[in-house]
Amino acid sequence: xxxxxxxxxxxxxxxxxxxxxxxxxxxxxxxxxxxxxxxxxxxxxxxxxxxxxxxxxxxxxxxxxxxxxxxxxxxxxxxxxxxxxxxxxxxxxxxxxxxxxxxxxxxxxxxxxxxxxxxxxxxxxxxxxxxxxxxxxxxxxxxxxxxxxxxxxxxxxxxxxxxxxxxxxxxxxxxxxxxxxxxxxxxxxxxxxxx
Numbered sequence: 085x086x087x088x089x090x091x092x093x094x095x096x097x098x099x100x101x102x103x104x105x106x107x108x109x110x111x112x113x114x115x116x117x118x119x120x121x122x123x124x125x126x127x128x129x130x131x132x133x134x135x136x137x138x139x140x141x142x143x144x145x146x147x148x149x150x151x152x153x154x155x156x157x158x159x160x161x162x163x164x165x166x167x168x169x170x171x172x173x174x175x176x177x178x179x180x181x182x183x184x185x186x187x188x189x190x191x192x193x194x195x196x197x198x199x200x201x202x203x204x205x206x207x208x209x210x211x212x213x214x215x216x217x218x219x220x221x222x223x224x225x226x227x228x229x230x231x232x233x234x235x236x237x238x239x240x241x242x243x244x245x246x247x248x249x250x251x252x253x254x255x256x257x258x259x260x261x262x263x264x265x266x267x268x269x270x271x272x273x274x275x276x277x278x279x
Contacts, residue, residue, distance in 0.1 A: 103147070104151065104264075107144070107147050107148070107151065108265055108269060108270060110138075110143075110144055111138045111144060111243075111244070111265070111270075112270050114137045114138055114141060114144065115133055115134045115135065115137040115138040116131060116132070116133055116134075116270070116272070117131055117132040117133075117134060118131045119131050131272065133216050133244065133246065133272075135169055135215040135216045135243075135244075136169075138243075139172040139173060139215065140172070145172060145173070145176050146176065148173060148176060148243060148264075149173070149176030149177050149179065149180045150180055151264055152173065152176070152177045152180075152213060152241055152243070152264060153177050153180035153181045155239075155241045155262065155264065156177065156181060156183075156211045156239075156241065157209070157211060157238050157239055159209050159238065160181075160183060160209050160210065160211045160238060161183070161208040161209045161210065162178075162183050162184045162185065162186055162202075162203075162204065162208060162210055163177050163178050163181075163183055163184075163185055163186075163210070163211050163212075163213055164185070164186045164187070164188050164204075164210050164211070164212045164213065164226065164230055164237075165177075165185065165186075165187060165188065165212070165213045165214075166187075166188045166189075166190050166212075166214065166222055166223070166225075166226045167187050167188065167189045167190070167191075167201075169214075169215045169216075169222075170213055170214050170215045171187055173213050173214075173215055173243065174187070174213045177213050184202060184203065185202055186200055186201065186202035186203070186204045186210070186230070187200065187201040187202055188200055188212075188226040188229050188230060189201070190222055190225045190226050190229065199229050200229065200230070200233065204230070204233050204235050205233075205234075205235070206233060206234025206235065207234060207235070207236070208235045208236070209235070209236050209238045210230050210235050210236065210237050210238060211237075211238055211239050211240075211241060212226055212227055212230065212237055212239070212240045212241070213241055213242075214226075214240060214241065214242035214243070215242065215243050215244070216242070216243065216244045216246060217242040217244070217245050217246065217248075217250045217261075217263065218246045218248035218249075218250065219248045219249050219250055219253060220248075220249065220250030220251075220253040220254045220261065221253070223240050223242070223250065223254070223261070224253065224254060224257065227240060227257070227259065237258075237259045238259055239259050239260050239261070239262070240254065240259060240260070240261040240262075241261075241262060241263070241264070242261070242262070242263040242264065243263065243264050243265060244263060244264070244265045244266070244267070244270075245263035245265070245266050245267065246267050246272070247266065247267040247268065247272075
């Protein structure tokens with residue numbers, strides 16, 4: 085049996101754009117349910133995107149951690165992620181770049197509990213990691229909770245923008261928003277207004 089030298093310089097390696105295309109294909113394959121195969125709360129024309137389906141697969145989560153980490157501004161002091169949806173992503177990014185993670189609880193029923201888990205200090209620069217963003221409401225809520233501590237949210241970075249109006253909603257905020265992948269790159273229709 086012939087052995088493979090993984091350090092061989094002549095070994096075929098994917099370019100950054102090829103690796104991202106492969107990741108997009110893997111995410112679409114495992115997480116997208118076309119119209120007719122999802123819960124009734126989803127839009128009949130755009131299908132359903134199951135963020136947990138790609139976050140619970142180590143091979144995909146590991147690559148997402150690397151790609152998202154490359155987007156985190158260098159001056160970031162710590163990363164944050166909204167519970168429960170983006171915590172695995174936030175942890176993957178934190179592990180990749182060696183920064184601490186703070187978990188943001190944005191749910192209304194948590195009003196009486198601590199809205200943040202983990203350390204955070206006034207003046208720190210935070211990058212918020214999101215999973216699938218449609219309107220940007222949850223991301224904006226998480227950013228406001230972080231800013232209430234005196235920390236500065238420098239950027240919001242998402243895995244997927246579902247083209248539901250998030251860039252427009254976040255445009256006037258003091259931090260940029262960007263997504264690693266857009267719905268159009270996956271060939272998906274945007275969700276109906278209100279989704």
